Amino acid sequence: MARAFAKISFTPDVQAVQAEMGSRTAYRAAELGEAETVVLSDFEQAFIAERDSFYQATVSQSGWPYVQHRGGPAGFLKILDEQTLGYADFSGNRQYLSVGNLRGDDRVSLLLMDYPGRQRLKIWGRARLVNERSEPELLAKLELPDFRAPVERGIVIHVEAFDWNCPKYITPRYSQREVEALLAQAGQQQPLADTTHVPAALGNGLLPLTICGIRQLTPRIRAYELRHADGESLPDYQAGAHLRVPIALPDGTVTSRAYSLTDVPGERDCYHIAVLRVEDGDGGSSALHDSWALGTRLNVDAPENDFPLLDDDRPALLIAGGIGITPIKAMAETLAARGTSFQLHYTGRAPQDMAFVKDLQGQFRDRCRFYFSQAHNPIRLDVPALLDNAADSVIYVCGPTRLIESVRQTASQLGIADDRVQFESFI
Numbered sequence: 001m002a003r004a005f006a007k008i009s010f011t012p013d014v015q016a017v018q019a020e021m022g023s024r025t026a027y028r029a030a031e032l033g034e035a036e037t038v039v040l041s042d043f044e045q046a047f048i049a050e051r052d053s054f055y056q057a058t059v060s061q062s063g064w065p066y067v068q069h070r071g072g073p074a075g076f077l078k079i080l081d082e083q084t085l086g087y088a089d090f091s092g093n094r095q096y097l098s099v100g101n102l103r104g105d106d107r108v109s110l111l112l113m114d115y116p117g118r119q120r121l122k123i124w125g126r127a128r129l130v131n132e133r134s135e136p137e138l139l140a141k142l143e144l145p146d147f148r149a150p151v152e153r154g155i156v157i158h159v160e161a162f163d164w165n166c167p168k169y170i171t172p173r174y175s176q177r178e179v180e181a182l183l184a185q186a187g188q189q190q191p192l193a194d195t196t197h198v199p200a201a202l203g204n205g206l207l208p209l210t211i212c213g214i215r216q217l218t219p220r221i222r223a224y225e226l227r228h229a230d231g232e233s234l235p236d237y238q239a240g241a242h243l244r245v246p247i248a249l250p251d252g253t254v255t256s257r258a259y260s261l262t263d264v265p266g267e268r269d270c271y272h273i274a275v276l277r278v279e280d281g282d283g284g285s286s287a288l289h290d291s292w293a294l295g296t297r298l299n300v301d302a303p304e305n306d307f308p309l310l311d312d313d314r315p316a317l318l319i320a321g322g323i324g325i326t327p328i329k330a331m332a333e334t335l336a337a338r339g340t341s342f343q344l345h346y347t348g349r350a351p352q353d354m355a356f357v358k359d360l361q362g363q364f365r366d367r368c369r370f371y372f373s374q375a376h377n378p379i380r381l382d383v384p385a386l387l388d389n390a391a392d393s394v395i396y397v398c399g400p401t402r403l404i405e406s407v408r409q410t411a412s413q414l415g416i417a418d419d420r421v422q423f424e425s426f427i
Contacts, residue, residue, distance in 0.1 A: 004038045004161040006030035008124050038159055039082040042379050043361050043370045046351050047121060048085070048112060049075050049377040052175075055111040058101035058127075066097050075376045077112075078142055085110075085125070086156040088142040099153070102127050108157060115173035117352060120165040125157040164362070181219075201297035202254060203246035207235065209271070211296040217274060217355040221323065222289060223262070226271045229297060237265050239330040240307035240396075240424070243273060245300055247288045257284045260326035260398075260424075261303060262356070264333035271303075274355050276323040307424035309334055310394055315341040317390050319381075319407060321399025322348050327424060328398055329356050332364060343393075347371035347381040347403070383410050390416065398424045 010018070010031055018024040040048070053071040060066055070077075070087065077087050089099070102108070110123040130138050131153045142154040201208065213225030226243075228234055242258040249255055259273040277289045309316075309331050316335055320328040325346055335342045344364060348354035350372050360368050371381040383406045387395070395416070397407045404423045411421045 003030055003032070003034070003036055005122075005124070005163040008161050009163075038161055040079065040159060040162070041082075041361075041365070041369070042372075043351070043357065044121065044162065045079050045082070046370065046372050046375050046377065046379060047114070047119070048077055048079060049375060050351065051077060051112050051114070054113070056098065057109040057111075058098050059105045059107060060097075060101050061104050066101055068098050073144065073146070076144055079377070080141065080156070083159050084156065085123075085159060086130075086138075086142045086154055088139075088144060088151045089153045089155050091150065091152050099129065102129060102155075110157070113170075115170065116178055117358075118170040118172060119358060120170060122163050122165060123157075123159055124161040125159045127155050127157045130154040130156055164358075201229075201299050202248060203256070203299040205298075205300040207300050207302055209298045209300055211292055211294055211298070212270075214292070214294060218353050220277045220353070221274055221355045222277075223272060223274045223355070224292065226273070226298070227269060233269060234271060235302040237261055237303035238305055239265055239309040239334040240327045241265075241303040241305040241330075242307075242327070243271060243300060243303050245273075245288075245298055247284050248291050249283060249287050255284055255287075257288070258304075260307075260330070262326045262329050264330055264337060274323065274326050307396075307398065307422065309396070310422070312394075313340060315391070315393045316343075317386070317393040317395045318342055318344040319386070319395065319397040319399070319403070320344070320346045321397075321403040323355065324397075324399030324403075324424070325354070325356055325360075326398075328396065329360065331396060332360070332368075336364065342367060344368040345371070345381060345386060347373065347399075349374040351375065383407055384414075387411055387414055387416065392420075394420050394422065396422045401425055 006027065010027065015024060018027055052074045053069060054077060055067055056070055057065050057067045072087075077085055080086050106126045106128060108125055108127045110125070112121040112123070114120070132139055135154075138156065139151065139154045143151055208229035209226040210229045211224055212227045213223075215223040215225075217223050240260070242260045244256050244258045246254050246256050259275055261271055262274050263272045275285055275288055278285045307327055316331070318328045318331055328344065328346070332342060332344050344360065344367060346354065346357070346360065346368065348371070351357055351370070354370070357370060361370075371379045373380055387407070387410050395407065395411065397404055404425055408421055408423065
């Protein structure tokens, strides 16, 4: 939790209630020390750029809060820099409540919602009004090219604090566009398999597993939780390990695929994997999504590791592309537990298509960066610049072949020894 957020929000009255309810000790540490310089990371910026609405609160002269909904096309809330937001203000019902409130008190609070993803971002800032006469160039940056209504003014907000909310009580809701996309997707895919009939165990391995949890991480990625069928402890593994699992194909044959274990090693009673559905692939991932259900029994071999995390104290540079985040996530958690320095760089199409983004942001806020190639405002990974500053770090990269080759070729050009570049390829 950021100190800037705590110093603004934890007033004496709030502290008193925390003390009464027993949470004061847990939150007090967040207030200690000077407030940090607040900057919106690539993750926050991408989230903001994808929003098509937000709620804004201002304070009136009488002390009453006033909350107003603001809406527009995705990206209408502009990111002017890592500390400044702004939007164009159009003519409405001409009550001018928010504008009038800002004349006497420049404090605002914004609430940005992602209902399908069950995420919300709270922002505190100080707002000022700009117009054509005072700052025409700045106002022009806030205008929407495809919106013809005249702009009355611009609202520019200097961000003083932000915080992410727990998703526990966010009810998923979907826009018409999102529902249409989900219906189109449903027409191409089979639903989760029928759980009323559990077939005989698949595979010939000596380790019996049962699927006891399924979670949809993104529209195309599902996480699976596997436990020992007889309740026994599972064989241990190290970060980078994978589990080869059997899959029944539609023609009745059984094939197998290897999927990385995604969690920090040491949880001996459960394995976690995440599987990307690839529609134009060889059919293995699609068959897995269509046939695996709660209670499905699998006989597998113990985990293997072709992508081990080196057992030394050198700093690590972790690079993941798409579903290649699966072994990299376990590596980051292991390095953090060791106290080893690392940086994680994760690239994908857009936040909503990338697994574990929120988890990583919460755990490693200061040690991870995200890149979105097809988001509203693309943020792209610069491999040469990244490796040029790698110093003596060991580089671990997992993802599409083109990403791995880019890293390897760049490392070779920079004179980085081959043994400092560890990789594993994902389609």
